[in-house]
Amino acid sequence: MTPDAIRRALAAAARTRNYDDGELRAAVAQFAGDGRANGVPPERVLVAVKQVVDEFAHAGVSDWRRSIITDRFVRWAVEGYYRIELGGQAPTDAPHG
Numbered sequence: 001m002t003p004d005a006i007r008r009a010l011a012a013a014a015r016t017r018n019y020d021d022g023e024l025r026a027a028v029a030q031f032a033g034d035g036r037a038n039g040v041p042p043e044r045v046l047v048a049v050k051q052v053v054d055e056f057a058h059a060g061v062s063d064w065r066r067s068i069i070t071d072r073f074v075r076w077a078v079e080g081y082y083r084i085e086l087g088g089q090a091p092t093d094a095p096h097g
Helices: 004-016 022-037 042-057 063-082
Strands: none
Touching: 004 022, 004 042, 022 042, 022 063, 042 063
16 A cells, blocks of 8 residues: 555646645545555554655645645545545545445
8 A cells, every 4th residue: 555646646736736636636535445445444544644745745835735635635535445425526536335
């Protein structure tokens, strides 16, 4: 389980400053869904997702923006892990059960 797809999507989102991008959301949901499929506990998935945002934040992202991105990532990871929608637009590539 590696969050490389999230890192790539986050780098692309940073170029456009669009952190609500469908590709980014799909990458987070896919990572979480893959974690569940491989028996990874949800808390470990969330820790990994938050670590990606923290790594990204060292590149000059404000605390406010990091907080917003973290909140989105957590929501998307929960949706992907449990295959539910907590609100907002659903990712088109989300894992389905």
